[in-house]
Amino acid sequence: MRPILALLACSAAPLLTTAALAEDSFPATLAGHATLPAFTMATPPADAPRDLWVSGKFTGKTRNETPMSVEGDVGKTYGGHKTGISLPFIGQPVQGMSGLAMNRDADGSWFTLTDNGFGSKLNSPDAMLFFHRMQPDFETGAVERLETVFLRDPDHKVPFRIANEGTEGRYLTGADFDPESIQFLNDEIWIGDEFGPFVLRVARDGRVLSVHQTMLDGAALTGPDTPGSTVPAQPGTDYRVQRSGGYEGMALQPGTGLLWGMLEKPLLAEGGQPEGDFLRVITFDTAKGDWTGDSYRFRLAEGATAIGDFNFIDDTRALVIERDNGEGDAARACADGAADQSACYPLPARVKNVVLVDTASVDAEGFIRRIGHIDLLDIADPDNKAPEGLSADGRFSFPFFTIEDVARVDDTHILVANDNNLPFSGGREIGKAADNEFILLSVPELLSAR
Template sequence: MRLTLALLATCAALPAHAEDAFPATLAGHAYLPAFTLVTPPGDAPRDAWLSGKFTGKTRNEAAMSAPADTGKTYGAHPTGLSLPFIGQPVQGMSGFAMNRADDGSIYTLTDNGFGTKANSPDAMLFFHRMAPDFETGKVERLETIFLRDPDHKVPFRIAYEGTEARYLTGADFDPESIQFLNGEIWIGDEFGPYVIRATLDGRVISVHQTMLDGVALNGPDTPGTVVPAAAGKDFRVQRSGGYEGMALQPTTDLLWAMLEKPLLAADGTPEGDFLRVITFDTKAGDWTGESYRFKLAPGAVAIGDFNFIDDTRALVIERDAGEGDAAKACAEGADAATCFPMPAKVKNIVLVDTAQRDADGYIRRIGHIDLMNIADPDGKALDGMKPAEGPFTFPFQTIEDVMRVDDTHILVANDNNLPFSGGREIGQAAHNEFILLSVPELLAAR
């Protein structure tokens, strides 16, 4: 969508808008159990049948022998699960497509596997069709589709290069956002960052390198980035800072690809408290040359998902890096094994209007809801996931899925980083939770 000079002048003259905070009420709650595994396709390498072999310092081929925990930053709480897994973990969801499948199910996807390019060469990449049932509290996985590159469209060597099927793994891409358009799938990747076009049965059609202001954007995990590399000079995209959100604009079929973290300046530090949004034309198969900015709220360090709700307005998840309910935060001097040392604080769903931008390209923030303050007057929260007192919260480190359901409801879900995240209960791996929220005031705001 291109602005005329007259409209640009109008946008630049717009007065500053105060951002409103809107209420949210829990209307439904469902979950997919944390320990959900799928079997690899029959023609996948035998290597894929035991996943997570490289998450430690050395190769480990003893199934379920290495207990996992949340890491020192989050108290090193055990999650009750052990690596490597027999099969492939579904994990949490890393993005919702705006458009649904013909049967009403939701297209969503799993990310690169175990968190890094180095530790995920045996983690297969796939997307799903899922259907949450808020009557039963369960999420049904209807179909899982594995990504593969039989036509050699990926422009670099993949982990399963020498195989016939050429399935993709977490050593190749880190898929974090997904859209469904005209019978095809579009995926936003974090390593390149790249935009990937694929068929509904998972065959890669094309891979597009990111261009900003006529220059290719690279990260430390982009093939071709040679270590040692200087941050801000040899690469500008932060590690795990690629396309966490990629919204599909209904009227234009443009993909608005939003980086998860700020780009790096020449000195290697973040260029500011904003994220770049770069537009890609699905019809032309190329970048438009236009980009915009999304300003993060104080305390937010990244985004989790980005989806349009109409022609110009969209929802963005912004978050801090915290995990766990503040009611169980560690007091000074407390044993971190019994509490949350870095509890969740900033977990917002922000409504923006992409048509309203100032002279510097900042997209207008209209208002937000706070996922740490959700009313539950009807007791919709599932047993074992209700707070002892106070409002319902969604206290996960990585909340990565949001979509509009109807005029008054949105759907939100988390990525549980299996088996390395908790959030609800100390000592228990986080489930893949889907929450239906009643937010009529937010969706009506302009």
């Protein structure tokens, strides 16, 4: 999720640079497309506090309780385009698909996750946290939301004060956690959080069962949003996890019960600069409820700044989404120095990859081997599977800022979806909020690569 209050600082951070990685590039063909409309709302539970029935009241400089009164926009860095959808919302936005679980439910539906709400702890105290079961239908192009489960802490398992501490239901909000990755195991849900970063064990009904602080090399990993962090603080010394840099991906390794949590951004070293052009991967044993002590490294491609999701496809190979901070078709990029950016993208998408890695192949420095990748900005669409107007010359692109969902469907197909940051991201059409798009990709060469 794009944090609005820190957007300019995040976007202005220097891009990580690395030599071009020598790996195979594989083709991808669009096999299906389905859409969950941007303006899709969920009704809060009947016992939720009245405050949670209107969300997004704190996304501006002052409280705003007038529903649908302030139109969202993508921010100055991205051209300041309006998105056509206004805050605050009556109800809770379903937006922000931020992870797919590898294991599906018995009916074949996908477990997916909505993130913290509007991008930061400060602006999301009225954004409820929840996960869903969804089923994209690639024949009709629709996405059915079969179930939405709200997270709550009735048993006081969260080790810090939550926003709804004094309420009976103790529903969790975006002021408490930023859920960005999800797995389903033994009829329980495991969630990776960005703020702590924490790993949460959750019952099917949304009750928090346990919360686990991240440990690396015997020390707790913390960030500026970790409860207990104080300001002022020295990045790289007092905390090492960047803001919005916790668990964006958390893969479940088949047959082992191990969660492989991958941080979204590089850790900070002394002095507050990134420790390198790589991301830490830390393993957690769900059976023991503890960290294994093992950690690894994932090297980002040149131009990539973060990852979006991480899921195994077999015992050792896994898919990772890596991305830059751009959004929008590069063919509509603004000219250098253009004063009028109303009809162009000043920071278009350049790097949006799905990478295949082999976790069984790790070098002496702990780097996981990259096998190859597909380019989500260059997808073949020979059979016109995309909705009208979304393909050009038989090619389809997925140029969204945050692409945060990938999972294997079968031996030849994968499912990919975006986080649309409602109502603060466009990417598909200038002046319109991005929908939640689910795409089915045929990638047999990628999935068979070793």
